Amino acid sequence: MTRERLLDARAVTKRFGGFVALDEVSLDVEQGERFGMIGPNGSGKTTMINCISGTLANDGGGIVFKGAMLDGKKPHERTRLGIARSFQIPKPFRSMTVLENLAIPLEYASGAGPREVEERGMAILETIGLADRAGENSGKLTQIDMRKLELARAMATEPELLISDEAMAGLSSTEVDDILDILFRMNERGITIIMIEHIMRAVMRFSERIVVLDAGRKIAEGRPDEIVNDPEVERAYLGE
Amino acid sequence: MFSVDLLLNALVAGTLLGGFYAAVSLGLSVSFGQLNIVNIAHPAFVILGSYVAYMGNSRWGLDPILLGLAFTPVFFFIGVGVYRVYYESFERKDDEALRGLAFFFGVMFIIEVGLIMVYGVDFRSVQAPYIGQNWKLGGVGVPTRMFVPFCVSILMFAAVYLYLSRTFNGRAIMAVAQDRLALQLMAADPVRIKQLGFGIGIGTTALAGALLIIIIPIEPSIGRLYIGQVFAIAVLAGLGSIPGTLVAALVLGIAESVVSTFFGPSWAPAVAFGILLLALAFRPQGLFGR
Amino acid sequence: MRLDAFHVVAAAVALLGAAVTIFDLLPINKFAFFAGYVVLQYVVLATAWNIMGGYMGYVNFGTAGFFAVGAYTSVVLYNLMQAPLIVMIPVAGAVCALLGLGMGYLTLRLRGVFFAIATLALAIVLETLVVNWDYVGGATGAYILRAREIAPFGDYVEFLFFVMLLLAIFAVSAARWIERSKIGRGFAAIRDDEVAAECAGVPTLRLKLIATTVSGFLMGVAGAPFVLYVGFVEPSSAFNLVYAVNSIAMPMIGGATTWAGPLIGALLLGSVQQVATVTISSELNLLIVGVLLVFFVIAAPEGIVGLVRKWRGGGR
């Protein structure tokens, strides 16, 4: 089975002042793949996502999505091309209700008319388990619900590639399973997913392929079982 | 009518002016540059400092510079108080962008109108033995009303710089915006540190204000003109860099002095704001940022 | 656009305005029109400010600059060709729209506070330019001769009052329309979180430029009739800080997230100021504006509209 290449990041480099946060990191993700990204705190995972989604400009390397160069494209253009992300630290639109939060991507990214917004928004909230919170002010949600809202808002852009940045942190194990379920189902509908997660059980179960970052460099890549047994990975996580 | 003499005079006057600007913008470099608090009322506090010096000087004939020094602690505590209100009402609620700015704008306006109500819109000045002489060095005039404030400015600048770079609390102030984690490792409370930093920022305005009224007569609304200078300097310096502040202040002082010598003083106000607009448009990271 | 109660009220107000200015239906003295003009001018300015400030969270301290450019555009048009007011208004609006666009283009790619600081700078740079520009009278100012009377209004001030009333209705309707449109929802997303808005597909830079342009246009329009109203402009009156303060204070006091806020704020604060300037000193009156601004941003962040909502919500 050969799949099309969806995302191809080549030697992406990002510096903050003199500090190198990403050092020539390359990824390639295939259409329909479930892809995991792990690494210790501060290893550069979120920074990589920022470069892919365009909220940070990379200093070196290039990123190709569906055959088109992304460099120089604004985040909203990338969103419309089909890249969606959630934020590790939730960023709800605080003055709006949960449903209104979804109206923004529905209107601006997936071209829904004002009439469809409610119906499609509610369908997404239904899937993610936030339907009973639809009319609540999003700034007053619990941390867990805010994470769900992050995912819901990413889903509302109708992405081809969804990047989830630690959507499960702090969730109970049944809730983790719920979210995994949602992501599996989205993947079955053909959406490619990059999952960043510290919860090993979840990444290992979910991912077909995993890359490991450490201090801004890619130190390993492979199937979950290969990663588990990789001595470098063990060293990165446990120290010397 | 260009002449070397004129240029030399402009350069010397500009350097003296720039040294004074360093004193005026020092506090803002701390509060805006380091602490990320957009205190547009900063120049209004400077004017308040000028009026304190004016009052003590005209009533009791006290020396304006000593008055400025004496009131520094008072201004420090005013700063601490303002920061507490700011923190409780805006920063803690993550609401500084719109309401925090409007708050400082309101404070600026209250100070300005308050001063107008008490002192009117007439220009006021102070008297001291070192005002009004003019030394001649070759063809270059050095007015003492510029030279004395220049020296005091540089001393104050050095003192604050030493404090920020050498003491524990000073370093904590420099770190608070960039690196909360390091601050926690130092076991310092960020709110207390910011309060201290902001207090110092306002504290410097007491002396800066006294220096201002030595240099030129003032009236309440000229504070607004200095908004351009202080923010131009803070941005040009690369936010928060203290040595950068000194260099940027000198650059601005010289630029203004040259422009008003060769094009006329009515163009001087546009220099600072023009530099600010250009810096914002083309080099927001400052002269020294990367 | 659907018609609703708002439009009925707006049309009724316009008709009433026509009735009292053209047919002198009510015995209103001249001073009321004179003062009413200023209040309505603040309705336009506060509404214009709020499109950037309230809807999107970008603070403009340079209202006076835009207002003055509008006024001075009229001076230039008058000097060039004795242009009538009907020409002055759209041209002044267009000039200020361009000014807003250019300003936004230079600074809006940066952090929001830089925009605020740049607007402070802009007003002073513009004032310096005008002071040094002899064609429009430089620092001493410029006179404009206007007729004492104009048909069918009679007194010229009544005519200006009516024009400003129409402009105010236009501004408030435009703000209300924006607020309820897709653009307005995009503005709110930017105010809440700009990065999240971008990632949700909102073209934030384009929306910000739309906001500066529309806001600049309305401010310019408000300034255009000013020279005819006072008969004489000088830089210090056209660039007066009072415009900046009021255009910030009125929406913040009324409630910045909705069109009704600046309207309520301007009507209240504007009328109080008009009464106060004649009864108490104008400084005290300005001091009150400053204190109210600080008080409201600290104690009632949602303004009067927010207080009313809370009170209604609590009653239920």
Ligand SMILES: Nc1ncnc2c1ncn2[C@@H]1O[C@H](COP(=O)(O)OP(=O)(O)OP(=O)(O)O)[C@@H](O)[C@H]1O
């Ligand atoms: N805007 C920024 N400015 C300066 N340094 C930054 C910035 N963003 C990230 N960094 C630094 O880059 C490094 C990588 O950060 P990043 O957030 O990508 O890590 P991460 O792998 O997502 O970690 P975590 O698992 O904690 O989320 C960290 O050392 C961080 O301090």
Ligand SMILES: [Mg+2]
């Ligand atoms: Mg991260």
